Structures are given as structure tokens and as C-alpha cells.
Amino acid sequence: MRLQPLPAFEDNYIWTLSDASGRAVVVDPGEAGPVLAAAEEGLTPIALLLTHHHADHIGGVDALLARWPDLPVYAPDDPRIPQATVRVGDGDTVEIAQWRFDVLAVPGHTRSHIAFHGHGHLFSGDTLFSLGCGRMFEGTAVQMLTSLDRLAALPADTLVCCGHEYSRSNAAFARVVDPDNAALRRREQEILDMRSVPRPTLPVALASELACNPFLRVDADAVRAAASHAAGTALTDRVDVFAALRRWKDGFRA
The missing domain is CATH 3.60.15.10 (Ribonuclease Z/Hydroxyacylglutathione hydrolase-like)
Known part of the structure; x- marks a missing residue:
């Protein structure tokens, strides 16, 4: 294929x-x-x-x-x-010819958003981006985080095929959130090298996103601490951490 x-x-x-x-x-x-x-x-x-x-x-x-x-x-x-x-x-x-895709409901960006997963590929639309996630135009933080958790549970070698080339700007935000993440630094350099050609930064393995994407790492101490600092209060609930990250990203300028 x-x-x-x-x-x-x-x-x-x-x-x-x-x-x-x-x-x-x-x-x-x-x-x-x-x-x-x-x-x-x-x-x-x-x-x-x-x-x-x-x-x-x-x-x-x-x-x-x-x-x-x-x-x-x-x-x-x-x-x-x-x-x-x-x-x-x-x-x-x-099921289409030799292809078979599972449908996953992933509300958050929109209330009816779905993703297609099959043959090692995830077509995630505007729910999951490399190093980011979609804005919540119609959904809640609980819905979006639940959707991201569902996608994060797919096999780690799944190739994420998202709807936008946002990787470079997302990397700038992710680095502010999680500056000591070595995997993130490597992914950011990879993105910069690809876009200088230019080449698409996608697809990307889900394993990379699990290691680098702050919106998939709300349980990590460094991400929770950064979100708490941005929110001006200590956050312990993972939904609150995610919501704070998303608000921060909404107003972020590199």
C-alpha cells in the first residue's frame, strides 16, 4: 500500500x-x-x-x-x-475492497468527530496532531482528553496521519512546556530539518507522540508542573491539567 x-x-x-x-x-x-x-x-x-x-x-x-x-x-x-x-x-x-478500518468516536474538536484506524494507520483529522491536538470548538476538556486517551491506547507503531502540517508551531509550544524532554528535542530537530526542504513531517509513529506530545503526557510530572505554573495554581486532576494546557496553547505565540 x-x-x-x-x-x-x-x-x-x-x-x-x-x-x-x-x-x-x-x-x-x-x-x-x-x-x-x-x-x-x-x-x-x-x-x-x-x-x-x-x-x-x-x-x-x-x-x-x-x-x-x-x-x-x-x-x-x-x-x-x-x-x-x-x-x-x-x-x-x-470495509472497502481490501481495506478495513475501525471507526472511533473522538469528540472534542467537533461533537461528531470520528477517526479511522486500519492497516497500521490512524486518520485522526483534527483531533490529534503531531505534538498537539485540535482546538475544542464544540466539545469539552473531558471529551477531548477521553478522545486522546483512546488514540493513545492504539498500538505504538501506528502511523498518525493528521489533517494539518502544524508540527513546527506545535514543537515550539511543546518545548516550552517540557524543555528537558530529550525525545522532544530530537523530534523538533527532525521537524525543522524536514520543513527546510520542505517535506511533510507526517505521518509520525504514535510511539513518538507518546514520548513527546504534551497533550498525551498530562500525567507526566514536568507537564503537570508547567500547566500548574501557567494556570497560577497547583493542578492535580488530569482533566484540569489538559484544560490548562489547551488554554495556554490557544493564546501561545512562538
């Missing part, structure tokens, strides 16, 4: 997972152009997987359906995604 991130807009990725013949599942096509260009090079979409309703993740669906009207569109049960042909939710399985 070939995994390929198609750059879109300023920092989005449309993910494709294809076989030797070029048949591919396409994840979160925020615009059609990159997919249509890939089709000129031999890619043949056979299904669309959508993680949530935001326009930069579904905006290209109509144009792709105009080109391939029989494409199945797998999406969460949310009326804000009217193009869906198959509604899926937590615990469902998506």
Missing part, C-alpha cells in the same frame, strides 16, 4: 492510501484540485472517508462526486455533511 499526503490550502493534508493499481481511499478532501491532479497521475478514488464537517476537510467532496458519482462517502452522523452515503459511528467497521 502507498500512503500519500496531498497538500491543500496553506497547511492541510488530504490523505490517500492506494494499492498497486492506484485504487485509493481518500481522507478529508477539503478541496478537489489535489485529488484531481493525482488522478491525472494514475490515482483512482474508490471511497471518501470524512472525519468531521469543517469545510477544509469536506469542501472538495461535491466536485469529486461530480467526477466519480458512484463514490461511497463514509462520514459521521452529522447533518452538516449532506454528501454522506454511509453514516458511521463508534465501533463500526468500514
Whole structure:
């Protein structure tokens, strides 16, 4: 199988997972152009997987359906995604040709956000980023942390395929939170080297995120201490630590 991130807009990725013949599942096509260009090079979409309703993740669906009207569109049960042909939710399985994906409900960024996990890949949309997580536009800290905990429990060799190239800015924040983390320093340098070319910093192994991402490390002493300092009060509850981190990140400027 070939995994390929198609750059879109300023920092989005449309993910494709294809076989030797070029048949591919396409994840979160925020615009059609990159997919249509890939089709000129031999890619043949056979299904669309959508993680949530935001326009930069579904905006290209109509144009792709105009080109391939029989494409199945797998999406969460949310009326804000009217193009869906198959509604899926937590615990469902998506089977397309030789591919099989488990669906995980991961609310927090949006209330109906889902992720797709299969064949060693996690398509996490805007829930989990490298060294970061999504903003909580519709969910609560409890929901988002629960969602991140679910993703963190997947096999450590899972490749995280998220929706945005935010790694460099996320690394700047993570380093302030956890400056003595040697694994984080190595990952940050890797990110800087990749972006200088430029190359995508994704996918990234979940094991790396477990070692480096402060939003997956709310139980670590250093992360808890940094969140407490930012909040101006001692925090012991892990949800409070996460919420403080997310508020801090919302206003952070490198």
C-alpha cells in the first residue's frame, strides 16, 4: 500500500492510501484540485472517508462526486455533511475492497468527530496532531482528553496521519512546556530539518507522540508542573491539567 499526503490550502493534508493499481481511499478532501491532479497521475478514488464537517476537510467532496458519482462517502452522523452515503459511528467497521478500518468516536474538536484506524494507520483529522491536538470548538476538556486517551491506547507503531502540517508551531509550544524532554528535542530537530526542504513531517509513529506530545503526557510530572505554573495554581486532576494546557496553547505565540 502507498500512503500519500496531498497538500491543500496553506497547511492541510488530504490523505490517500492506494494499492498497486492506484485504487485509493481518500481522507478529508477539503478541496478537489489535489485529488484531481493525482488522478491525472494514475490515482483512482474508490471511497471518501470524512472525519468531521469543517469545510477544509469536506469542501472538495461535491466536485469529486461530480467526477466519480458512484463514490461511497463514509462520514459521521452529522447533518452538516449532506454528501454522506454511509453514516458511521463508534465501533463500526468500514470495509472497502481490501481495506478495513475501525471507526472511533473522538469528540472534542467537533461533537461528531470520528477517526479511522486500519492497516497500521490512524486518520485522526483534527483531533490529534503531531505534538498537539485540535482546538475544542464544540466539545469539552473531558471529551477531548477521553478522545486522546483512546488514540493513545492504539498500538505504538501506528502511523498518525493528521489533517494539518502544524508540527513546527506545535514543537515550539511543546518545548516550552517540557524543555528537558530529550525525545522532544530530537523530534523538533527532525521537524525543522524536514520543513527546510520542505517535506511533510507526517505521518509520525504514535510511539513518538507518546514520548513527546504534551497533550498525551498530562500525567507526566514536568507537564503537570508547567500547566500548574501557567494556570497560577497547583493542578492535580488530569482533566484540569489538559484544560490548562489547551488554554495556554490557544493564546501561545512562538
